[in-house]
Amino acid sequence: MKIAIIGGTGKEGSGLAIRWALAGHDIIIGSRDPERAKARAAELRQRTGKIPIVGADNREAAALAGVVVLAVPWTGLGETLPPLREGCQGKLVVSTVVPLTFGGPRLFTPPTAGSAAEEAQALLGPGARLVAAFHHIAAQELAETDSAIDSDLLHCGGDAASKQTVTDLAKSLGLRAIDVGPLSNAALLEGITAVLATINRRYRLKNSGIRITGLE
Numbered sequence: 001m002k003i004a005i006i007g008g009t010g011k012e013g014s015g016l017a018i019r020w021a022l023a024g025h026d027i028i029i030g031s032r033d034p035e036r037a038k039a040r041a042a043e044l045r046q047r048t049g050k051i052p053i054v055g056a057d058n059r060e061a062a063a064l065a066g067v068v069v070l071a072v073p074w075t076g077l078g079e080t081l082p083p084l085r086e087g088c089q090g091k092l093v094v095s096t097v098v099p100l101t102f103g104g105p106r107l108f109t110p111p112t113a114g115s116a117a118e119e120a121q122a123l124l125g126p127g128a129r130l131v132a133a134f135h136h137i138a139a140q141e142l143a144e145t146d147s148a149i150d151s152d153l154l155h156c157g158g159d160a161a162s163k164q165t166v167t168d169l170a171k172s173l174g175l176r177a178i179d180v181g182p183l184s185n186a187a188l189l190e191g192i193t194a195v196l197a198t199i200n201r202r203y204r205l206k207n208s209g210i211r212i213t214g215l216e
């Protein structure tokens with residue numbers, strides 16, 4: 001699969017890029033600055049020994065890929081997504097974005113749309129097939145490629161075929177994927193990240209995850 005990672009120069013995006021490249025996918029690292037994207041792509045090629053990792057500005061990355069992954073801070077969505085709208089039409093768009101505000105009275109601060117994923121859907125228009133996923137897979141854990149990722153992958157969205165693709169992408173990272181319904185559940189998934197971040201702080205961890213019991 002050819003995957004564009006918007007904000008792929010960052011911690012979460014680079015971690016996903018490394019893992020997916022090692023699993024055999026083609027990666028386009030996206031950035032606001034194409035030179036920064038190319039430099040990070042070169043680093044990741046060196047680190048993984050995988051040639052099909054390239055860099056481009058976010059807009060070009062989205063247009064070139066079959067799957068678009070959003071890995072920018074929530075506060076950047078409003079500026080980042082409108083120029084990507086055309087390039088995302090008819091494509092699976094995976095939102096990893098969590099609206100967290102550090103240092104305020106509330107860590108989880110969902111937008112008026114309900115969740116970051118629903119805000120992304122509104123900004124990209126109905127032609128983008130949004131699935132919310134990967135919120136509970138910490139960048140730190142993605143970067144430690146010698147270890148298996150110790151978490152389930154919960155996802156939600158409105159399009160069954162897109163969710164199947166996310167399930168396949170998760171499986172390629174060794175993750176069990178669990179469908180938790182429509183995109184209107186995205187705030188619940190995003191909110192769990194605030195719980196995990198609090199657990200990390202409380203117990204001095206970097207990568208607490210989540211597992212669902214009772215499933216085969």
Ligand SMILES: NC(=O)c1ccc[n+]([C@@H]2O[C@H](COP(=O)([O-])OP(=O)(O)OC[C@H]3O[C@@H](n4cnc5c(N)ncnc54)[C@H](OP(=O)(O)O)[C@@H]3O)[C@@H](O)[C@H]2O)c1
Pocket residue numbers: 006007008009010011012013030031032033036037070071072073074075076077079080096097098099134135136137138139140
């Ligand atoms: N870190 C984690 O463990 C983790 C886990 C699960 C989900 N997430 C989610 O993944 C997303 C990225 O997290 P991260 O920790 O990787 O963040 P990050 O490293 O701070 O940022 C990722 C990239 O986003 C771009 N960016 C920064 N500010 C921006 C803005 N205002 N507008 C547009 N682009 C901007 C930057 O790339 P350029 O400067 O190259 O454009 C940056 O390298 C967040 O929404 C987060 O909630 C993170």
